[in-house]
Amino acid sequence: MEMFDALHLARLQFAFTVAVHIIFPAISIGLASFLAVLEWRWLANGNKVYQDMFFFWSRIFAIGFGMGVVSGVVMAYEFGTNWSGFSRYAGNITGPLLTYEVLTAFFLEAGFLGVMLFGWKRVSPRAHFFATVMVAVGTLISTFWILSSNSFMQTPQGYEIRDGRLIAADWWQVIFNPSFPYRLMHMTIAAFIVAAFIVAACGAWHLLKGRRDEPVKRSFSMGLWILLLLTPIQILVGDAHGLNTREHQPAKIAAIEGLWETEKGGTALNLFGIPDMQAEETKYAIQVPHLGSLILTHSWDGEIRGLKEFPKEDRPNSLIVFWSFRIMAGLGMLMLLVAVLGVLLRRGGRLYESRAFQRFVLLMGPSGLVALLAGWVTTEVGRQPWTVYGLLRTADSASPIGSQQAGVSLLILVVAYVLVFGVGVYYMLKLMAQGPQPHVEHHDPAARPSLSNRDPFQSFH
Numbered sequence: 001m002e003m004f005d006a007l008h009l010a011r012l013q014f015a016f017t018v019a020v021h022i023i024f025p026a027i028s029i030g031l032a033s034f035l036a037v038l039e040w041r042w043l044a045n046g047n048k049v050y051q052d053m054f055f056f057w058s059r060i061f062a063i064g065f066g067m068g069v070v071s072g073v074v075m076a077y078e079f080g081t082n083w084s085g086f087s088r089y090a091g092n093i094t095g096p097l098l099t100y101e102v103l104t105a106f107f108l109e110a111g112f113l114g115v116m117l118f119g120w121k122r123v124s125p126r127a128h129f130f131a132t133v134m135v136a137v138g139t140l141i142s143t144f145w146i147l148s149s150n151s152f153m154q155t156p157q158g159y160e161i162r163d164g165r166l167i168a169a170d171w172w173q174v175i176f177n178p179s180f181p182y183r184l185m186h187m188t189i190a191a192f193i194v195a196a197f198i199v200a201a202c203g204a205w206h207l208l209k210g211r212r213d214e215p216v217k218r219s220f221s222m223g224l225w226i227l228l229l230l231t232p233i234q235i236l237v238g239d240a241h242g243l244n245t246r247e248h249q250p251a252k253i254a255a256i257e258g259l260w261e262t263e264k265g266g267t268a269l270n271l272f273g274i275p276d277m278q279a280e281e282t283k284y285a286i287q288v289p290h291l292g293s294l295i296l297t298h299s300w301d302g303e304i305r306g307l308k309e310f311p312k313e314d315r316p317n318s319l320i321v322f323w324s325f326r327i328m329a330g331l332g333m334l335m336l337l338v339a340v341l342g343v344l345l346r347r348g349g350r351l352y353e354s355r356a357f358q359r360f361v362l363l364m365g366p367s368g369l370v371a372l373l374a375g376w377v378t379t380e381v382g383r384q385p386w387t388v389y390g391l392l393r394t395a396d397s398a399s400p401i402g403s404q405q406a407g408v409s410l411l412i413l414v415v416a417y418v419l420v421f422g423v424g425v426y427y428m429l430k431l432m433a434q435g436p437q438p439h440v441e442h443h444d445p446a447a448r449p450s451l452s453n454r455d456p457f458q459s460f461h
Helices: 006-045 048-081 084-118 125-154 171-175 180-208 214-248 250-257 291-297 318-347 355-363 367-383 403-434
Strands: 159-162 165-168 269-276 281-288 386-388
Touching: 006 048, 006 125, 006 180, 006 367, 006 403, 048 084, 048 214, 048 403, 084 125, 084 165, 084 171, 084 386, 125 171, 125 180, 125 367, 125 386, 180 214, 180 355, 180 367, 180 403, 214 250, 214 291, 214 318, 214 355, 250 269, 250 291, 250 318, 250 367, 269 291, 269 318, 318 355, 318 367
Parallel strands: none
Antiparallel strands: 159 165, 269 281
8 A cells, every 4th residue: 555545645634633533522521520520519518619610620621622523523524525435334333323422412412511601690500510410421421422333343243244234233232342341431531531630730830830729729639639549440441451352353462562473371571662564573672571461361371362373464553553552551650650649749748849740740731632642543553454343444445536635635634623723722721821710709708609600701702
């Protein structure tokens, strides 16, 4: 395949649009649940700090949610323009799954989003909290259906092939395919970690600038608590996901590990190296004996199939997934370090005083998104050369378009995305640089706060 043929350009276009899009749903999923927690805490104890934090982070959420919707629409069109072969072959299954996402999740989010953002003076506090919870639930339902559709492409089951097309024989098996539970948990927790690092990094920025007010300190603290809770769980889920992948996509595991030969009596782990697809070896490998078996089979002498056991045309690009996986895993270890250091500093009473730790958290702010993108690259490139694993090749999924058409549309999308989403990201960062503002009371401080006396979006008008 030439580097700039139509198929390669179409793949680059979809990879680019998905990479940009996935950032915003991840932020929205995490922040939606964070907002629900903040409003719950405000209703529970009447502490204005939580209300101030809700007002601030709801603005960040609104921008991310809007850009997620806009960037996601483009991919739906690409299924028809660039991947008509895939739509024709698998559309009877993936189409309904994406339709369920719109009917059950998007309508729920859209219906309650306006109440959450602009309903403070129009509904009761409890009704407003219900709207916030429904928005959070909607983001999770959306994750459910999107991951179900994508997981079916990774580990298809519950289907029949009629007249050269996939037909659902058992929707329960289609939806709850073998990799779905692991990938759903992994992605959902990843989104929460993305939001936690953004919240904690924002707090770290303002602590470094000398602010010590409660909204800043509590943002920093809550972000670190979330990381302490979720990072170890994510590591365990990732381990279970790896075992599942070894069972159902063994070529992907071999490519991730840069493993060419099936080793008897125990498999070494390649910590680092440069997989060479032509030479069929991992050059300059630094190995730890038996560690591959311990991680991927949970036994000392477990056997892992090497890439040479698979036909060359069925092998994923080991160089890409070898390093994308290590970027994700390496960042995961740094995330765990952040969480542990946060606990130690908290116990020593230095959480808000250690500038070195705050710089570390600020530096790690984008790490959740980087790890998410690295994980996506590992998953999707590792599935190649299949669009539907074992059933439909990527080369057979593309539309009969020319390289000029694919190249021009890719260029247009890159320019449009940089302009539109670049401005959106800049505005999000500008808002975060301002930070949450402490509430100033203008009435009897003994009176219980009311959700109806402030509009968090007044500054937009």
